[in-house]
Amino acid sequence: MANDGTTLPTVLITGSSGFLGQAIARGLIDRYRIIGLDVAMPKHPPANMETIEIDLTSDEGVSRAVEAARERSGGRIASVIHLAAYYDTTGKDNPKYDAVTVQGTRRLLNALTAIKTEQFVFSSTLLVHAPSPGKGTKINEDSPLDPAWAYPQSKAETEALISRERGEIKTVILRFAGVYDEDCRAAFVAQQIARIFERLPTAYLFAGDITAGQPYLHKDDLVDAVVRTVDRRAELPVETVLLIGEEDTPSYEEMQKRIGRLIHGEDWRTLALPKELTKLGAWLQTEVLDQDTDIKPWMIENSDDHYEIDISRAEALLGWAPRHSLLDTLPEMIRRLKQDPTDWYAANKLNPPVVAASDPEIEQAERRLKGPLERSKKDVEAATKRHRFRTLWAPMTNAALGLWLVTSPMTVGLFDPVAAAIPPALGHAIAEPEFRNAGLGVSEIVSGLLVTVFALLGMLQRWRWVQWITASLGLWVMLAPLLFWTTSPAAYAVDTLVGMLIVAFAVMIPPTPGISRRALAADDDRPLGWTYSPSSFTQRIPIVALAFVGLFVSRYLAAYQMGHIDGLWDPFFGPGGAPVRNGSEAVVTSWVSQGFPIADAGLGAFAYCLDILAGAIGDRRRWRTMPWM
Known part of the structure; x- marks a missing residue:
């Protein structure tokens, strides 16, 4: 009915x-x-x-x-x-x-x-x-x-x-x-099966009468x-x-043996322990060590119950x-x-x-990977081509950033005469300030021209690999102000930002060159044996966020080391006998910091920039598409 x-x-x-x-x-x-x-x-x-x-x-x-x-x-x-x-x-x-x-x-x-x-x-x-x-x-x-x-x-x-x-x-x-x-669904049976499946030490132990059951x-x-x-x-x-x-x-003994035979092909041996000893161990795990365990003290107390x-x-x-x-x-x-x-x-x-x-x-x-994947090589090529055409604005933007770099030395005054004090963290002889700034200016002009040329070449299908050259130039632009010990905070700030953008527009927004077509053919976003993707943005966002914090702090310290600001704020630590105002200034001007050829806080800032870029590149499948990451 x-x-x-x-x-x-x-x-x-x-x-x-x-x-x-x-x-x-x-x-x-x-x-x-x-x-x-x-x-x-x-x-x-x-x-x-x-x-x-x-x-x-x-x-x-x-x-x-x-x-x-x-x-x-x-x-x-x-x-x-x-x-x-x-x-x-x-x-x-x-x-x-x-x-x-x-x-x-x-x-x-x-x-x-x-x-x-x-x-x-x-x-x-x-x-x-x-x-x-x-x-x-x-x-x-x-x-x-x-x-x-x-x-x-x-x-x-x-x-x-x-x-x-x-x-x-x-x-x-x-x-x-x-x-x-x-599917089991009986909590205590499921826990018993899981212990034997994982061969946990507790799978061999039982507190009470192993001939009891329910x-x-x-x-x-x-x-x-x-x-x-x-x-x-x-x-x-x-x-x-x-x-x-x-x-x-x-x-319980019969269940142990049956489960052991079905999972591992062996009769499972079970050792009966004194209740008081087992209760103490369970209490220490749950109450003292605050560990999550499926064996609770009350279960041990009732383990002899037979129905x-x-x-x-x-x-x-x-x-x-x-x-x-x-x-x-x-x-x-x-x-x-x-x-x-x-x-x-x-x-x-x-x-x-x-x-x-x-x-x-x-x-x-x-077994799944040996069979046909979700998309064919032809489908992947078509999708990559569509992605590439939709993001042609990225290399064009890089070409514009290259031209920006060509003109920036004049706008920030890198070729102008300058008188500046010796950077606090400097531990070796360097050229005069105007020569250092001029060297950075020449570097920016040359780097800008090269970025423009290679960004435009990378738009051609057969020249896609030069996108990595463009990205490498972006890394150089980020690092150059430190190597030249520039006295211009504006140049340092511009080069850091523009360098990161060049890397992003070169290999992060367009299709990243060098990725296997087979890696792109599968939809599965989990590695073998994983229950989640380690490359998901929820996994990466905390790292990127912390890297941004590290970047801001390191840039602040580097600004003092390079003489761009007159001091650091530190309300907690004293100078400890150093001829500076506080502990932070003492650390970043110490003999350790002066032993580096560049400002070590600036090197840290550069590393945080790499962390940010590395954390943002690729999608949730990048464990497969970019295993080198």
């Missing part, structure tokens, strides 16, 4: 944007009108599912959302599947457990009692129970409750609240085992149980509690039994891990860069 949303019973799902919410919605969508309730709209909702935003921590937010659902459903709700809850793995109590899980459920129940609601299904956990009293002994729904940490405690409190405040609504408590699918539940079996619960809502008792999980409980469950009540009331097994699903989990480790880690909320250089990732990338 097609779901036209007009005559079908309505089911509300809280937490509908999550992994389980989406799966349950897809399982019900053909027979029910599904309205999701979540704090945020889903990115890819199932077809025909509506979503209403809800804030479970607000009385007004819950009332408004339930009223909107009532209007859309025609005033009658067949079932409410309540998945939304707070969860973390710290093991510590958090106010959100009460605000979201407990009080959020109270607010939702209170709002639902005002409309016709047939059934309220609460997603709980089997961890509300005390562990099995012994191996081979199963617990059932009537077994004692003894939640050991904050998450199951919040579920147990919510179960009691539902029993008190349900009113006339039928309620079903589904105590689920840990949920998994073929049951799990495949996502599809969970969906089947929920669908059956909704379908049989009229037949179920007014208050129903069901354990939902697999009756087979693999031990085996009796699902006969679910079989009797729902006709449900699991069709999957965790041990049978492990091979597919491991196959997917090996096929794409970074995606598997991301799906399981682990750290993908940890396995970015693993053999499967490298092999996957190498």
Whole structure:
């Protein structure tokens, strides 16, 4: 029957944007009108599912959302599947457990009692129970409750609240085992697999009884149980509690051996450590060293807990039994891990860069590079030609900058007579000021003429390589004022700026000569084994920004070293006996600085200019297109 949303019973799902919410919605969508309730709209909702935003921590937010659902459903709700809850793995109590899980459920129940609601299904956990009293002994729904940490405690409190405040609504408590699918998605299993995959030292250790274990539940079996619960809502008792999980409980040791064989082809050996020693180590990591670790002290405390469950009540009331097994699903989990480790880690909320250089990732990338790439050589040539024509203004601008250099010695007075003091950082004999300035002036005229000629030659296809000559001339223009010890701050400033622009317009804005056409043919912007591009601008911008700071500071120090300014500002350090005013002046005029043939702060400024240019050249693929960078 097609779901036209007009005559079908309505089911509300809280937490509908999550992994389980989406799966349950897809399982019900053909027979029910599904309205999701979540704090945020889903990115890819199932077809025909509506979503209403809800804030479970607000009385007004819950009332408004339930009223909107009532209007859309025609005033009658067949079932409410309540998945939304707070969860973390710290093991510590958090106010959100009460605000979201407990009080959020109270607010939702209170709002639902005002409309016709047939059934309220609460997603709980089997961890509300005390562990099995012994191996081979199963617990059932009537077994004692003894939640050991904050998450199951919040579920147990919510179960009691539902029993008190349900009113006339039928309620079903589904105590689920840990949920998994073929991508794993079970946090503790994923961490166990990852430790063995990476061969971490902790993969060989366990605190507690390695023969203990917990049951799990495949996502599809969970969906089947929920669908059956909704379908049989009229037949179920007014208050129903069901354990939902697999009756087979693999031990930690059995899981270790199976995972070790599947990943590395070996039976994994596991050493049991004393609990107190392991708790101390975990506490030092988390509390003292502030390290992020997936093994928390509370997990060690409960590591001996063993659960085996009796699902006969679910079989009797729902006709449900699991069709999957965790041990049978492990091979597919491991196959997917090996096929794409970074995606598997991301799906399981682990750290993908940890396995970015693993053999499967490298092999996957190498296979891809052996095949046809995204663009052919002809496509690359055409794109390069278009880029070149769109940026012909850059070499023309360089030609204009060259002419600017030809005229600049006259405009800044490099050939005029000048009397200047000896530069403070000078440690060797040099020519008189007018000869130094004149030498720089000649250099600028010659450099300007050469830049103009080579910039224009570089516009020709067969002469593109001369763009590097133009860029080299730009570097010379930046360095020349230091070599000539010019007395003109204007000439120094102009040459620094014009030199950087010449390099940018020569090899950074037009197509950079010398790049392999095959390197340009691929769209992949990540190196082999990486999960991000080291050449992205987000990676480079901080370096370029710091280089600009270094440039400004170094230019200021160099201006004093070359005699362009009379002193440096330094409010912190004294001269320490040197015949200057402060520590900064003492450093940049010391015997070390005077031992350089040029102002060493100016050399630093030149290096920062190179950092800026090197940081800005190329796009996010430059690790491949410009490996020499």
